[in-house]
Amino acid sequence: MVKDMTGRKKRELPAYIRGRLSLDELLASRRVFQLVYEQGPLTQGEASEALGLSQGTCNLHFQRLEYDGLLRALRLQPEGRGPGRPSCHWELVREQNASLGLVFDPPHVFVQLEDFAATPLLSLDASLRACRRSEKIGEKVCVLVERAMAEVRTRRLTLRNAFAALPGVLDPASGAVKRAVNFPALEGLDVAGLMQTRFQIPTLAHSLGAAYYYGEAVDIPANSTALVIYWDLGLGFAFGRNRQLLTVQGGDEGGRTISELGHISIDAEGPPCHCGERGCIEAYAGGWVLLQKYAQQGASSLEALVALGQAGHPGFRRTLREISHLLGRHLAGAVQLFGVTEVRITGPLAPLFNYGRKAFFAGLAEIIGLHRSSGVQVQVTADSKARLLAGATRAARRAYIYPDEFNRLSRLSITLQGQRLAGN
Numbered sequence: 147m148v149k150d151m152t153g154r155k156k157r158e159l160p161a162y163i164r165g166r167l168s169l170d171e172l173l174a175s176r177r178v179f180q181l182v183y184e185q186g187p188l189t190q191g192e193a194s195e196a197l198g199l200s201q202g203t204c205n206l207h208f209q210r211l212e213y214d215g216l217l218r219a220l221r222l223q224p225e226g227r228g229p230g231r232p233s234c235h236w237e238l239v240r241e242q243n244a245s246l247g248l249v250f251d252p253p254h255v256f257v258q259l260e261d262f263a264a265t266p267l268l269s270l271d272a273s274l275r276a277c278r279r280s281e282k283i284g285e286k287v288c289v290l291v292e293r294a295m296a297e298v299r300t301r302r303l304t305l306r307n308a309f310a311a312l313p314g315v316l317d318p319a320s321g322a323v324k325r326a327v328n329f330p331a332l333e334g335l336d337v338a339g340l341m342q343t344r345f346q347i348p349t350l351a352h353s354l355g356a357a358y359y360y361g362e363a364v365d366i367p368a369n370s371t372a373l374v375i376y377w378d379l380g381l382g383f384a385f386g387r388n389r390q391l392l393t394v395q396g397g398d399e400g401g402r403t404i405s406e407l408g409h410i411s412i413d414a415e416g417p418p419c420h421c422g423e424r425g426c427i428e429a430y431a432g433g434w435v436l437l438q439k440y441a442q443q444g445a446s447s448l449e450a451l452v453a454l455g456q457a458g459h460p461g462f463r464r465t466l467r468e469i470s471h472l473l474g475r476h477l478a479g480a481v482q483l484f485g486v487t488e489v490r491i492t493g494p495l496a497p498l499f500n501y502g503r504k505a506f507f508a509g510l511a512e513i514i515g516l517h518r519s520s521g522v523q524v525q526v527t528a529d530s531k532a533r534l535l536a537g538a539t540r541a542a543r544r545a546y547i548y549p550d551e552f553n554r555l556s557r558l559s560i561t562l563q564g565q566r567l568a569g570n
Contacts, residue, residue: 147287148411153179157540158504169328171505172454175210175211175275176269176549178193178197178199178204178207178208178211178218179211179217179238179547180195180547180548182211182217182236182237182238182291182419183191183547184236186235186236186237186238187220187235187236187237187305188236189233189234189235189236190205190234190236190504190547191249192210193208193236202294208236208356209228212236214241215239215243215304216237216238216239216243217236217238218236218237218238218239219234219235219236219420220234220235220236220237221233221234238262239262240261240263241261241262241263241265241556242261242263242302242303242304242478243261243300243303243304243306244259244260244261244262244303244304244305244306244540244542245257245259245260245305245306245307245308245309245542245546246260246294246309246347246539246542247260247308247309247310247311247357247535247536247537247538247540247541247542248287248291248306248308248309248311248337248349249310249311249354249357249534249535249538250274250283250310250311250312250313250332250335250337251311251378251534252274252313252328252329252332252379253273253274253275253329254271254272254273254274255271255272255273255274255283255287255290255520256269256270256285256535257271257287257290257291257293257529257539257540258270258272258535258536258538258539259297259305260296260299260536260539260542260543261303262384262538262543263300264340264539265538265541266535266536266539267303267375268292269300269535270290270292270294272286272287272289274286274329274331274335275487276552277331278331279331279333280323280331280332280333280334281333282331283331283332284335284337284340287338288340288342288344289478291341291344291345291347292356293432295345295558300321300465304443305347305350305373306348306349306542306543307349307350307545308347308348308349308379308542308543308544309345309349309350309352309356309538309539309542309545310337310338310341310349310351310538311348311352311353311354311357311358311534311537311538311541312326312332312335312337312351312352312353312354312355313326313328313329313332313353313354313380314326314327314328314329314333315331315381316352316353317355320336320338320339321336321337321338321350321351322334322335322336322337322338322339322351323335323336323350325421327380327409327419327420327421327422328379328380328420328432328434329379337349337351337365338351338499340351341440350541350542350545350552352391352491352541352552353382353384353406353530354376354382354386355374355376355383355384355391356537356541357534357535357537357538357541358374358382358383358384358492358493358533358534358537359372359374359378359385359386359391359537360391360536360537360538360540360541360544361492361533361534361535361536361537361538361540362374362388362490362492362527362533362537362539363386363389363535363537363540365390366386366488366490367393367488368388368410369387369388370487370488370489371385371386371392371485371486371487372385372386372387372486372487372488372489373385373441373477373480373481373487373488373489373490374386374490374492375430375489375490375491375492375493375532376492376493377433377491377494377495377496377498377499378433378493378494378495379432379434379446379448380408380431380432380433380434381408381427381428381431381433381465382408382493383407383408383477383480385445385480385486387485389544390551392484399537405538407427407480408426408427408428408431408432409421409423409427409428410426410427410428411423411424411425411426412425412426412427412430412472412476413425416429416430417429417430417435419432420434427476428471429565430469430472430545431469433448433451433494433495434556436451436453436465436495439465440459440462443459443462447493448494448495449451451495451498452495452497455498455501464522466498466499466501466502466504467501467502467504468502469502470499470501470502470503470505470506470509471502471505471506471509472509472510472511473506473510474505474506474507474508474510474511474512474513474519475509475510475512475513476509477510477521478509478510478512478513478514479513479514480520481510481514481518481522482514486508486522486525487522488520488522488525489522489523489524489525490521490524490525490526490527491524491525491526491527492526492527492530492532492534493530495528496527496530497526499524499526499528503524506524507519507520507524510522517543527533
């Protein structure tokens with residue numbers, strides 16, 4: 147007998163199912179699960195027709211998924227008074243399955259437990275300000291996850307997986323942080339390894355941009371390529387289409403992802419950046435730059451910067467227009483390359499974008515023309531923290547339901563795929 151993550155004993159898979167499902171057919175069970183997730187509730191007949199499987203094979207897959215606690219049968223009586231046989235529809239068990247989202251957004255780490263109905267069940271956070279080494283951060287994470295696991299047991303949930311969103315450059319194989327220029331204490335942190343060793347929870351570590359993107363994706367129109375700009379101490383970018391994140395892994399030792407566009411140099415003689423280069427976009431527009439520049443005006447935090455903008459400080463408003471114009475000019479090439487039609491501005495400093503919106507479009511138009519730039523829709527996210535946490539748990543669910551999507555993103559350079567998707 148084995149136990150699931152709630153500590154309950156779990157019976158073995160019936161022998162008649164084990165004996166009749168080959169490895170390839172087990173993969174087909176994932177296809178059945180995905181179909182019910184996308185289109186359910188539906189009957190076995192509808193599933194067999196949609197997937198090209200026999201009724202008998204479909205029946206085995208549904209029984210296996212029911213045994214795993216992922217699907218359940220709904221028997222509906224026919225309308226009217228006739229003695230007709232009840233129809234059996236299958237649906238996803240949303241309220242008993244859950245995922246965990248971990249968001250490392252220095253100087254804080256957040257942990258959110260959410261069921262498959264997208265209902266937040268528990269939100270926790272801890273400050274990382276006193277942490278100087280990744281081991282100390284790992285200890286704080288374990289304390290939060292222990293509390294989340296207690297909630298899982300109390301609610302008798304099945305915790306399927308976790309998703310960790312981290313800033314900086316990650317190792318494409320393990321997800322460990324290789325470089326985090328705005329919070330070096332994260333470097334060397336292997337969240338996936340830690341979660342597997344301490345809690346036996348399958349965990350995917352990805353860029354912070356993934357959580358920001360999936361937090362916004364729910365409101366992005368289908369067949370639209372979106373650019374999500376997250377603006378806090380640093381400046382990050384995420385591109386996606388049809389709720390799929392587009393990622394590029396570079397060839398240098400540290401690697402580059404699209405989220406690292408903030409550390410692409412636009413002026414070899416520009417101001418120094420935390421990453422060691424000069425003239426990066428972030429060196430002009432990052433929150434840490436603004437904090438340094440306006441410290442004497444009382445801007446000691448990101449919240450204070452927002453308040454400074456809202457108070458109408460003339461010099462600060464002018465700086466915001468300059469930053470927005472710069473972003474428009476230097477993101478125009480990526481907007482054109484990927485066919486971006488939707489832009490979302492999120493993060494603690496997102497409200498400041500409203501003071502530079504016209505300048506952003508002016509910068510875009512200077513490079514790609516008025517016609518192309520006028521086709522781009524820009525929205526500022528009101529509650530960026532809630533979206534960010536929801537994005538992490540949404541990414542966790544998607545990674546569980548569509549594992550190949552994230553495996554592909556982790557191991558392949560898909561620059562050309564991104565261009566192809568943008569043209570669909």
